[in-house]
Amino acid sequence: MPQIHFEGKAYERTAGESVLDSLLRHGLKVPYSCKAGACQTCLMQAREGVVPPKSQTGLKETLAAQKYFLSCVCHPDGDLHICAAGDETKISATVASIEDIGANVLRVKLNAAQPLGHRAGQYLSLLREDGLARSYSIASRPEDGLLELHVRLIPNGVMSTWLKTDVKPGAAVRVQGPSGHCFYVTGKPDQPLLLAGTGTGLAPLYGIAQDALANGHTAPIVLYHGARNPSGLYLIPELKALAAKHANFTYNACVLDDATDGLLGGALDAVLLSREKNLAQTRIFLCGDPALVMGLRKKLFMAGASLKQIFADAFLPSVK
Amino acid sequence: MATLYERLGGAPAVEAAVDIFYRKVLNDDRIKHFFDDIDMDAQIAKQKGFLTMAFGGPNNYTGKDLRAGHARLIKMGLNDSHVDAVIENLGNTLKELGVPDATIGEVAAIANSVRADVLNK
Numbered sequence: 001m002p003q004i005h006f007e008g009k010a011y012e013r014t015a016g017e018s019v020l021d022s023l024l025r026h027g028l029k030v031p032y033s034c035k036a037g038a039c040q041t042c043l044m045q046a047r048e049g050v051v052p053p054k055s056q057t058g059l060k061e062t063l064a065a066q067k068y069f070l071s072c073v074c075h076p077d078g079d080l081h082i083c084a085a086g087d088e089t090k091i092s093a094t095v096a097s098i099e100d101i102g103a104n105v106l107r108v109k110l111n112a113a114q115p116l117g118h119r120a121g122q123y124l125s126l127l128r129e130d131g132l133a134r135s136y137s138i139a140s141r142p143e144d145g146l147l148e149l150h151v152r153l154i155p156n157g158v159m160s161t162w163l164k165t166d167v168k169p170g171a172a173v174r175v176q177g178p179s180g181h182c183f184y185v186t187g188k189p190d191q192p193l194l195l196a197g198t199g200t201g202l203a204p205l206y207g208i209a210q211d212a213l214a215n216g217h218t219a220p221i222v223l224y225h226g227a228r229n230p231s232g233l234y235l236i237p238e239l240k241a242l243a244a245k246h247a248n249f250t251y252n253a254c255v256l257d258d259a260t261d262g263l264l265g266g267a268l269d270a271v272l273l274s275r276e277k278n279l280a281q282t283r284i285f286l287c288g289d290p291a292l293v294m295g296l297r298k299k300l301f302m303a304g305a306s307l308k309q310i311f312a313d314a315f316l317p318s319v320k
Numbered sequence: 321m322a323t324l325y326e327r328l329g330g331a332p333a334v335e336a337a338v339d340i341f342y343r344k345v346l347n348d349d350r351i352k353h354f355f356d357d358i359d360m361d362a363q364i365a366k367q368k369g370f371l372t373m374a375f376g377g378p379n380n381y382t383g384k385d386l387r388a389g390h391a392r393l394i395k396m397g398l399n400d401s402h403v404d405a406v407i408e409n410l411g412n413t414l415k416e417l418g419v420p421d422a423t424i425g426e427v428a429a430i431a432n433s434v435r436a437d438v439l440n441k
Contacts, residue, residue, distance in 0.1 A: 298346075298360060306339060307339065307360065307361075
């Protein structure tokens with residue numbers, strides 16, 4: 001039976017078990033969150049042994065080259081000697097502010113001790129001192145100075161409750177990242193952009209829209225934010241202001257129930273597909289609820305969009 | 321004399337065809353249930369492999385690979401009519417791309433040549 005060597009001990013791994021599941025089964029407290037190879041909370045490093053490439057998907061080249069891997073999707077053929085991801089993968093930060101901005105969303109701003117080297121729309125892992133970790137998309141650009149996150153208040157949510165009730169400006173945290181491929185790339189200022197999402201999926205989309213406009217994007221940028229009802233919408237003044245300032249930016253708020261003046265009524269995917277045509281050249285960013293994001297990705301492809309031009313960030317919940 | 325693959329345009333031709341072909345397949349009521357899978361990226365990669373082979377391009381499929389690869393679909397009832405539907409969609413894709421009928425015939429012949437393996441006959 002293959003073994004995992006960690007902190008001086010050897011642990012047997014059963015066939016089919018990921019490195020993470022193996023360590024958890026042996027009672028070790030190692031960090032993890034999505035268990036889907038996306039959030040990178042479970043990042044570890046191999047000292048000896050062969051790291052399967054599949055367990056390095058999404059990692060920066062520099063990390064992959066140093067044999068870092070994601071333990072939740074790591075199924076090595078043989079033994080691995082591993083260690084926790086070093087402190088060099090984490091950056092210290094202090095909480096600059098926490099604001100309730102409506103729709104059960106907290107706007108959290110962090111002052112990082114070093115630049116994260118991110119693009120607006122990527123995500124980071126927010127780490128509490130005891131190791132609790134959650135992933136959040138970054139709504140700000142590096143030029144903005146502070147890192148801006150939108151945190152949904154989840155009933156009984158450990159991280160969001162802690163941020164709301166226990167954290168004051170000045171509190172020390174660490175961040176790991178950035179990860180993700182949902183970000184603006186320069187070079188095609190005349191390519192139409194379509195941004196769509198639900199809930200705090202708005203955070204990366206807002207970041208990407210601002211990034212595109214700041215870089216002089218000239219083609220239409222259309223943003224759809226969907227919610228169950230009007231109380232689920234947020235950032236309305238900021239988005240209206242952006243639309244007023246930039247002729248090529250359009251903000252469409254869409255609600256399932258109780259659509260009032262100025263709001264589109266209906267399911268986000270149906271509304272979007274009925275209004276957006278000629279998608280063959282459009283770059284599309286989809287962020288938020290996994291079912292909606294993956295469903296919309298397929299529907300947009302069927303409606304003529306190129307899969308290569310669709311960048312999707314499904315917000316996977318943390319797994320118990 | 322250029323090979324079929326060269327005449328069709330090689331890898332770029334596969335790229336141009338795969339999205340069109342995959343859309344047709346997902347829209348075709350006769351066969352779309354075989355593709356009821358969330359992993360579109362994995363599926364499109366398989367379609368690329370299939371098109372490359374059908375265009376006479378480089379591929380590593382063995383008869384055994386094709387049998388194993390379609391075993392799950394056989395259990396779902398995969399039969400000749402479905403293979404016919406796929407080849408029909410392939411032909412329509414090439415027609416849309418302006419490929420002459422005779423060349424389409426050559427591609428169909430290659431696709432047909434693996435029918436027995438695909439259907440585990």
